Amino acid sequence: MQLGRQILSRHTRSQRTMKLQVGLLIASVTWAAASPFRETRNKLLLVSFDGFRWDYDQDVDTPHMDRLVKDGVKAKYITPPMLTMTSPSHFTTITGRWVEDHEVVHNMMFNTQTNEKVPHKKTLTRSEWWDNGPLPLWITAQNQGLKTASFFYPGGGANYSGQAVNRVLVEKAGHPDDNETEWRQKIDTVMSWFSQEDFDLVTLYYGEPDNVGHTRGPDHPDRKKIVRQIDRTIGYLTEAISRHGMNDSLNVIITSDHGMTTVKKRPLVDEIILNKYVNLLKVASFEILDYGGFGILTPRPGKEQEVFEALSKAPNLTVYRKDDMPESFHLARSRRLPPIVIVADLGFNLNSRFIVYVNKGDHGYHNGEMDMKMIFRAFGPDFKKNFLSEPFDSIHIYPLMCRLLNIQPAPHNGSLKVTQDMLLHSGGPQSVTVSLVTAIFIFMLLLTP
């Protein structure tokens, strides 16, 4: 009996030890498999090349961008929000909010009461244009202890609820868009912010290929030339990341704000002069109509129906009542947008009274048009390699960025589900907690005799 009990108890003890070992093993395997936990979060660089249409790299030799396809993630294309314009679209990317919510409804700042119109570059430090409630990523990240910077990115120069972005450089009017030396200096500066000053998030903006797209047109050889310059710059960026030893600690997203289409293929024919259809002086109290494919107008009191009916008969454009726009535009709830919105057919150009317009290419058209689609590339330690993503709306970049930075997003209209497959570990900060709890639970379970 005595002997028997001893044997039994020894047996139980060794069984317990084994259980403990197995428990520890399972717990740590569970932890390692389910946990994206990192001691230090990786940094994030968001680069925007203004007006980089989704297919601009397909008829140009772009060895560096081609290599990024193998080293990271490419989406076939992505779709900007409706109002395919620089400020509205960039601000949707950085807030994850539809234009009707963030209210940056044009490149120009305007006031329909006073008729004040402020050109794009001058709006960049006017907080009252940008600060309408929804917080951009910089501020949300800073509120959670991160350090952020904006190099020329639209919206970076404003204050939000009195709070400024930690480090800001704002592009001045007349700044040259295409100086390759300066492009590289911008990368050197950004890399020093990351490596020497420990910034967590930097947004970097380039004014090309938008500028060349407008002045020469997307079909001009100069557009190919500037895309080659962008490709060299991306090569310089990957070299710089390697040189700073940041291959394993910096994620990079390269994207844009809209595409570009050739306008006025047939001079005069593809021009729309709105005053031919409605007497603007008589019916409009406010208008921005000489701005490519997208026009806005405030009718004088009682004239709304007249304007709408007259413009409904005009060819090669679609006129909308603000309150009656397609749901997919996500513009109807905007308080800032005037009651009448005009969208020209692709390639047509809107004019109020005279043709003063000189551009060969433009945007502002319906975001369903393929020419308005833009690029998306991403690489770095948290991204899969050689991953081709289905097309998606740019609004979903926001939750992806929050996930990469391991921060709690502000209320937004995107969804991480759309983009999480491109990540190596698709769990979030919550799943760290969940896997920790699971690991402890399994461990305890196995400990109980």
Ligand SMILES: *[C@@H]1O[C@H](CO)[C@@H](O)[C@H](O)[C@H]1NC(C)=O
């Ligand atoms: C932002 O706030 C700071 C501090 O109050 C102020 O100095 C700066 O001028 C503001 N900037 C803008 C763009 O409003």
Ligand SMILES: *[C@@H]1O[C@H](CO)[C@@H](O)[C@H](O)[C@H]1NC(C)=O
């Ligand atoms: C380009 O930028 C560099 C560095 O900022 C400057 O030294 C050079 O003069 C610029 N070139 C032109 C053509 O503006």
Ligand SMILES: *[C@@H]1O[C@H](CO)[C@@H](O)[C@H](O)[C@H]1NC(C)=O
């Ligand atoms: C960083 O990654 C690039 C490929 O993108 C590679 O060429 C380079 O050797 C890497 N650098 C280091 C230090 O591993």
Ligand SMILES: *[C@@H]1O[C@H](CO)[C@@H](O)[C@H](O)[C@H]1NC(C)=O
């Ligand atoms: C523009 O409108 C005219 C008149 O309705 C029409 O004949 C023409 O086909 C339209 N052009 C395009 C490219 O849709």
Ligand SMILES: *[C@@H]1O[C@H](CO)[C@@H](O)[C@H](O)[C@H]1NC(C)=O
């Ligand atoms: C976008 O998100 C905001 C904030 O959560 C919400 O109030 C709004 O209803 C959303 N818009 C749509 C169209 O779902």
Ligand SMILES: [Zn+2]
């Ligand atoms: Zn733009």
